[in-house]
Amino acid sequence: MKAAVYYETGGPEVLKYEEVPDPVCHRKGVIVRVEAVSIEGGDTLNRFRGRMAANPHIVGYQAAGEIVEVGEEVTNLKVGQKVVTSGNHGSHAELRAVPARSAWVIPDGMDIQKAAAIPVPFGTAHDCLFEFGRMQKGDVVLVQAGASGVGVAAIQLAKQGGASLVLATASSDERLEMLKPLGLDHGINYKEKDVATEVRRLTDNKGANVVVDSVGGSTLQGSINSLAYRGRVSMVGAAGREPMKVDVGAMMGGNQSLSGVFLGAEIATDRVYNNIQRLIEQVARGELQVVIDRTFPLSEAAEAHRYIESRQAVGRVLLIP
Ligand SMILES: NC(=O)c1ccc[n+]([C@@H]2O[C@H](COP(=O)([O-])OP(=O)(O)OC[C@H]3O[C@@H](n4cnc5c(N)ncnc54)[C@H](OP(=O)(O)O)[C@@H]3O)[C@@H](O)[C@H]2O)c1
Known part of the structure; x- marks a missing residue:
């Protein structure tokens, strides 16, 4: 798959768009084909000075897309469902692996770009x-x-x-x-x-x-x-x-x-997991607004991070693989 990766932390220019191995599905997790990456404030901070889980490292907390593989112990999710996911890293990629507990089902008909920016x-x-x-x-x-x-x-x-x-x-x-x-x-x-x-x-x-x-x-x-x-x-x-x-x-x-x-610290508890699902449903009903400022192709992740750090964005900037 293609991903926006870096080999050392630093300014937006450290981000490179490269071919990397596909993630492997954990028995308690899912693989998602990413359709929209929401660049979180923590992503720019991590790219600047955060811990790298691997070298090269794929940054990013949050992305939404379609489930393409389900681990053998997962009973509540299935291939073909649209979900929004969060995790410590790995969002800036065409595919991402997350535990099932870090995926929220997107209501039918909901705009996946908006869903990407919620949890x-x-x-x-x-x-x-x-x-x-x-x-x-x-x-x-x-x-x-x-x-x-x-x-x-x-x-x-x-x-x-x-x-x-x-x-x-x-x-x-x-x-x-x-x-x-x-x-x-x-x-x-x-x-x-x-x-x-x-x-x-x-x-x-x-x-x-x-x-x-x-x-x-x-x-x-x-x-x-x-x-x-x-x-x-x-x-x-x-x-x-x-x-x-x-x-x-x-x-x-x-x-x-x-x-x-x-x-x-509490995102996987019933309290927070269920609260996030409620918030997604509130956005789907139009009771809360997701503000999307701009989208960039995933290949232009460096440009998107640079734009966020220029302090022009209001709400979210997304990457589209
Ligand atoms: N603890 C948690 O659970 C948790 C969860 C989510 C986010 N966070 C943290 O919360 C922070 C904000 O996240 P976010 O996603 O809301 O961020 P964001 O959308 O990227 O926005 C950050 C905002 O901070 C302001 N800002 C002030 N000084 C800044 C500086 N020196 N450089 C860049 N921006 C500056 C900017 O607004 P103005 O230009 O208008 O000042 C900017 O809009 C991040 O540090 C993130 O890691 C923590």
Whole structure:
């Protein structure tokens, strides 16, 4: 099969489009002929400085396609079904092998490109808001990096969950404008305004009850500084690529909390697996939107990663084998 591989981590230019051996089907897994790869924030980070499982390494968490082989112990999936899959690596390829527990069936008639972009960002955003952020109806929610894959999902889920005010940050006014149809009430351009000051101004000085932060570093400090009394930050990523050094000194007085969130630790549990299946069905019914910014051929994976890192994408960029 063809795949986008690299022999060393680094910039987008390390990605090469090459012939590699086909994956082998595990007795508890499936092989999927990939039709759409969703490039996750973690994929660009891993390509930049992540662990390589093999050399060459095929990066990528998430892809959707058709099952072409089923392991002998798998009873709930069959050849010919369309599924969206997640895994630690291997999405940037024509074929991928995953455990059966990492494949979700796509409802009949659903756009496979949209399905490709659901499990990790929507599952993560949901856990950040409700499981770890303990969001309640009426809460003020701040989503850092609102135009990111996780951000686009979190804005919609916060609105759907009854947030009284949904705030989000991004690096330009144009990016924020595109988030308004998804449920964003007020956008904060962090290049021009201090986030915590702006959150206080917009909330009568109360602050945000829940913050979803997938950027980390100095952005995470802004999230902590934006919290309301008893507010919660779900810290879920390091898109900013900065050291995670923050001052938590003021949190005690405000009875505030900071939770690390890692979807991968619980993705195979019934709770998260079933939650992701529900989210896929909500997208299929049109209750949640998947925002696809652009598609590239798989052979142009380097160009697609470069485009994402240029900070122009809103929502997801896909690769099509
Ligand atoms: N822990 C978990 O379970 C989990 C699950 C999913 C994702 N994540 C992590 O969450 C982060 C975001 O994932 P995603 O898929 O939402 O990412 P994404 O769609 O690629 O978006 C990342 C966003 O971060 C912002 N950003 C801020 N500083 C940046 C920088 N220095 N370089 C690049 N982007 C920067 C950009 O928006 P602006 O230009 O508007 O600032 C960009 O849109 C990643 O670190 C990922 O690994 C973790």
